[in-house]
Amino acid sequence: MKKTIFLSLLLLFSFSLVGCLNESYVTPIKNNPDAVTKASPRNHTISLDSVEIQEYNGEKLDLMADVLDLSIKGPQQVNINTYELEITGFVEDPKNYTYDEVLQLQKYSKVVTLNCVTGWSARVLWEGVLIEDIFDEVKVKSKANTVIFHAYDGYTTSLPLQYILDNEILMADKINNVTLIPERGFPFQLVAEDKYGYKWIKWITKIELSDNADYQGYWESRGYDNKADIK
Ligand SMILES: Nc1nc2c(c(=O)[nH]1)N[C@H]1C(S)=C(S)[C@@H](COP(=O)(O)O)O[C@H]1N2
Numbered sequence: 001m002k003k004t005i006f007l008s009l010l011l012l013f014s015f016s017l018v019g020c021l022n023e024s025y026v027t028p029i030k031n032n033p034d035a036v037t038k039a040s041p042r043n044h045t046i047s048l049d050s051v052e053i054q055e056y057n058g059e060k061l062d063l064m065a066d067v068l069d070l071s072i073k074g075p076q077q078v079n080i081n082t083y084e085l086e087i088t089g090f091v092e093d094p095k096n097y098t099y100d101e102v103l104q105l106q107k108y109s110k111v112v113t114l115n116c117v118t119g120w121s122a123r124v125l126w127e128g129v130l131i132e133d134i135f136d137e138v139k140v141k142s143k144a145n146t147v148i149f150h151a152y153d154g155y156t157t158s159l160p161l162q163y164i165l166d167n168e169i170l171m172a173d174k175i176n177n178v179t180l181i182p183e184r185g186f187p188f189q190l191v192a193e194d195k196y197g198y199k200w201i202k203w204i205t206k207i208e209l210s211d212n213a214d215y216q217g218y219w220e221s222r223g224y225d226n227k228a229d230i231k
C-alpha cells in the first residue's frame, strides 16, 4: 500500500517536471500598456526561461495559480494531438484549426481582469489571437449577429458579434507568459473583458456564428444575465 502511494507521488512529480520542460519558449511582448499589443512571431523567440511573470509595466499581476477553478465538470484534459477548433455556422468557409494553426495567427497581449459573479477576481497578462482574425479567414455571413462558443466539458456561452469586433476580443493560449494549464482552460480561454467570468469560456472547441441573439448558454439558461456586463 505504502509502495503504491510512493510510486504515484513519484509519477506525479515526474509529470510536473515534464510540464516545466515543455514550456521552453517565452514570447517577448512589446511594452505598450495602452492598446492591444502585438507579440513577436513565434519563430523569433527562443528563451529557456519559463518563469511566470509577476509584474507588467510596473503593475503587479495576480498569479495563474491564484485563479480559482469552479468549472461545471472540473479541469478538462484536452489531447492537443487530436484537438481541433471548429469554426462553423454562418460563415462562407467553415474551417477546422489545429492548435498550431491557431498559433500561426498574429499574437496579441493585454492585461485584463477576470471577475467572477461570486466576488473573486484576477488581473493577469493574457496572450492569444484575435477572434476577428479567425473571422476574417472564414468570412462571416452578414446575417450572423451572435457568436456561440462551445467547450470540451459541454459548457456553452454566447456574445454579440459586434462586441467581439468592437473590443478586439482575444482567445488566450497564455497567462503571464506561460501556456495555459488544464485548470486554466488549455488550449484556449476566451478573454471576455468587461463581462463576468461565465462568459470567459475555457477549453474552447467550437465557435459558431449564429443569428440567434437570444441564445442562452450554460449559466445564462440557469438565470444569469445574458449581457453579463460588470457592474
Ligand atoms: N468550459 C467552461 N468554461 C468556463 C466555466 C466552465 O464551467 N466550463 N466556468 C466559467 C466561470 S463561471 C468562470 S468565473 C471562469 C473562471 O475562469 P478561470 O478558471 O480561468 O478562473 O471560467 C468560465 N469558463
Ligand SMILES: [Mo]
Binding pocket: 116, 117, 118, 197, 198
Ligand atoms: Mo464564475
